[in-house]
Amino acid sequence: MKVFKTAIDSIKFFILFFLLVIFISPFLIIVTNTFKTTQQFVENPISWPTRFDFSNYIKAIDYMNFTTGFMNSLIITITAVFIIVLFSSMAAYLFARFKWRINTTIFLAMIASMNIPFQVIMIPLVSIYGKLGLLDSRLTLLFMYLGFGTPFAIFIFHGFIKGIPVSLEEAATIDGCSRTRIFFQIVLPLLKPVLSTVVILDFLWIWNDYLLPSLVLLSPSLRTLPLSIYNFFSTYSVDYSPLMAGLVMTIIPVLVLYLFLQKYIIQGIMEGAIK
Amino acid sequence: MNRKNGLRDVGTFLFFAGPSLVAFFLVVLIPFLFGLYLTFTNWSVQAGSGKFVGLSNYIKVFHDNAYWTQLWFTLRYVFYTVILANVGGFFLGLVLSGKIRGQSFIRGGFFIPNLIGGLVLGYLWQILFSRVLPYLGNLYGWELFQSSWLTQTDRAFWALVIVNAWQLMGYLMVIYIAGFTSIPTDVLEAADIDGAGGFAKIARIMLPLSIRAIVVCLFISISRSFLTYDLNLALTNGGPFGSTEMATYYIVQKAFLSNDYGVGQAEAIVLFVIVATITLTQSITLKKMEVEA
Numbered sequence: 001m002k003v004f005k006t007a008i009d010s011i012k013f014f015i016l017f018f019l020l021v022i023f024i025s026p027f028l029i030i031v032t033n034t035f036k037t038t039q040q041f042v043e044n045p046i047s048w049p050t051r052f053d054f055s056n057y058i059k060a061i062d063y064m065n066f067t068t069g070f071m072n073s074l075i076i077t078i079t080a081v082f083i084i085v086l087f088s089s090m091a092a093y094l095f096a097r098f099k100w101r102i103n104t105t106i107f108l109a110m111i112a113s114m115n116i117p118f119q120v121i122m123i124p125l126v127s128i129y130g131k132l133g134l135l136d137s138r139l140t141l142l143f144m145y146l147g148f149g150t151p152f153a154i155f156i157f158h159g160f161i162k163g164i165p166v167s168l169e170e171a172a173t174i175d176g177c178s179r180t181r182i183f184f185q186i187v188l189p190l191l192k193p194v195l196s197t198v199v200i201l202d203f204l205w206i207w208n209d210y211l212l213p214s215l216v217l218l219s220p221s222l223r224t225l226p227l228s229i230y231n232f233f234s235t236y237s238v239d240y241s242p243l244m245a246g247l248v249m250t251i252i253p254v255l256v257l258y259l260f261l262q263k264y265i266i267q268g269i270m271e272g273a274i275k
Numbered sequence: 276m277n278r279k280n281g282l283r284d285v286g287t288f289l290f291f292a293g294p295s296l297v298a299f300f301l302v303v304l305i306p307f308l309f310g311l312y313l314t315f316t317n318w319s320v321q322a323g324s325g326k327f328v329g330l331s332n333y334i335k336v337f338h339d340n341a342y343w344t345q346l347w348f349t350l351r352y353v354f355y356t357v358i359l360a361n362v363g364g365f366f367l368g369l370v371l372s373g374k375i376r377g378q379s380f381i382r383g384g385f386f387i388p389n390l391i392g393g394l395v396l397g398y399l400w401q402i403l404f405s406r407v408l409p410y411l412g413n414l415y416g417w418e419l420f421q422s423s424w425l426t427q428t429d430r431a432f433w434a435l436v437i438v439n440a441w442q443l444m445g446y447l448m449v450i451y452i453a454g455f456t457s458i459p460t461d462v463l464e465a466a467d468i469d470g471a472g473g474f475a476k477i478a479r480i481m482l483p484l485s486i487r488a489i490v491v492c493l494f495i496s497i498s499r500s501f502l503t504y505d506l507n508l509a510l511t512n513g514g515p516f517g518s519t520e521m522a523t524y525y526i527v528q529k530a531f532l533s534n535d536y537g538v539g540q541a542e543a544i545v546l547f548v549i550v551a552t553i554t555l556t557q558s559i560t561l562k563k564m565e566v567e568a
Contacts, residue, residue, distance in 0.1 A: 020385060088295055094287065106292070116307060116547070118502070119502055123536055124310035148303065247399055266449055
């Protein structure tokens with residue numbers, strides 16, 4: 001009976017594994033073809049490459065200014081995630097612990113704003129910041145990410161802080177601890193479980209975002225990775241092999257991160273979606 | 276004493292909420308209100324100002340046939356994407372919520388497309404649709420794939436639906452799994468004892484008990500599909516001949532290429548109202564069907 005069950009388990013696993021391979025075959029086909037020349041690819045896109053030839057990757061790095069795009073994306077994403085997490089957790093602490101009328105009003109306005117899609121904001125946003133001559137700057141983009149990211153982050157942190165007993169903070173107040181120190185030394189370290197949710201969701205959002213940076217960043221030297229890819233495809237539209245190598249290189253950094261953090265990423269997405 | 280405390284409170288408020296609030300006001304709230312104002316003016320970037328024109332922008336939207344054609348296209352796209360992605364996500368979740376060898380590895384695999392932006396996925400599939408599938412079609416004589424799907428409007432439509440559903444499926448799967456695992460096992464065991472078959476178990480127990488997950492999944496898939504932009508840009512770029520331009524794509528073109536900010540913004544607001552109405556109606560109707568285990 002037991003042997004029978006293990007056999008069925010194995011069959012189930014292989015069927016699912018086979019389905020998964022079909023599901024992700026688009027990636028596999030593209031990766032295989034990055035080792036062939038464009039001509040070989042056009043002649044037969046499903047043949048195996050004859051050797052591991054990385055010249056398409058070298059071309060892609062050169063044509064799409066991969067290093068510039070990658071560094072820009074890294075700088076923007078890390079800084080933006082950092083300021084969103086820092087300032088939002090501080091605001092959430094204030095809103096959760098000090099029930100002033102102004103706090104409640106602003107908190108509700110932020111929750112309501114989470115339903116407004118970016119599409120409704122983008123035209124006035126570009127009009128205003130363009131008129132003020134503030135476009136084409138990394139700082140402006142970071143500021144915008146803070147504005148768009150903070151309501152959701154505050155919402156998540158607020159929900160979590162509400163569940164932390166106040167007694168710890170009260171004891172610290174009696175001992176003469178300032179509000180700032182209470183937050184940074186007592187509350188912030190307790191936020192770890194939700195911190196990862198916010199970091200993961202915001203990281204994936206900003207790293208992959210195309211529309212907002214395409215409206216804000218105009219100079220080639222500021223381009224993030226999605227902008228470099230867009231530009232690469234508009235310029236070299238039929239030189240398939242380097243284009244595919246460019247796609248693979250854009251995908252790999254996130255995939256490597258996923259290999260190590262899969263459990264947290266899926267958990268983070270789940271918690272973010274259900275709230 | 277009171278005054279000192281008051282000052283201290285103002286300081287606390289500014290220190291803790293200041294940065295977030297300033298960004299929120301200047302990036303979300305003020306542009307949102309300015310956007311409403313824009314729809315009643317003939318504002319342009321060059322002039323930097325505009326005259327009040329009343330409802331004429333909204334009347335223009337109403338008479339803009341291309342806008343409604345495009346919106347109808349978007350609506351059909353959302354409809355098919357939502358069905359495909361939810362059915363797929365539901366069954367993947369069903370299969371992968373039980374105890375299976377290599378469970379987290381397989382779940383993780385189906386989730387991969389969600390780590391990647393719509394732009395990159397769009398380009399990847401563009402190459403598949405325009406090069407790889409036609410090659411296979413000609414090799415094996417499959418008529419369906421012999422010419423590129425992206426050069427024919429109705430097939431480009433399905434290309435958009437398939438790629439978006441393919442991506443969303445793994446995401447919805449994760450939410451459905453969370454829903455299924457919250458169903459108490461004794462209910463399912465009771466059903467087994469009563470001799471309920473696999474299908475009856477799904478239809479009578481799994482479905483009604485995971486209404487919450489279904490509401491969330493529908494909400495996410497509807498709003499995401501309505502707002503698709505990157506995929507549209509990379510996969511079809513609105514073509515062939517502008518026949519696959521979807522809502523966001525159309526608005527971006529209208530505002531930033533034709534410089535018609537007032538009308539573009541009015542169109543964005545009409546879209547917002549439609550999406551909000553649909554998502555809210557589905558949440559409210561389905562929540563009424565919720566049952567306790």
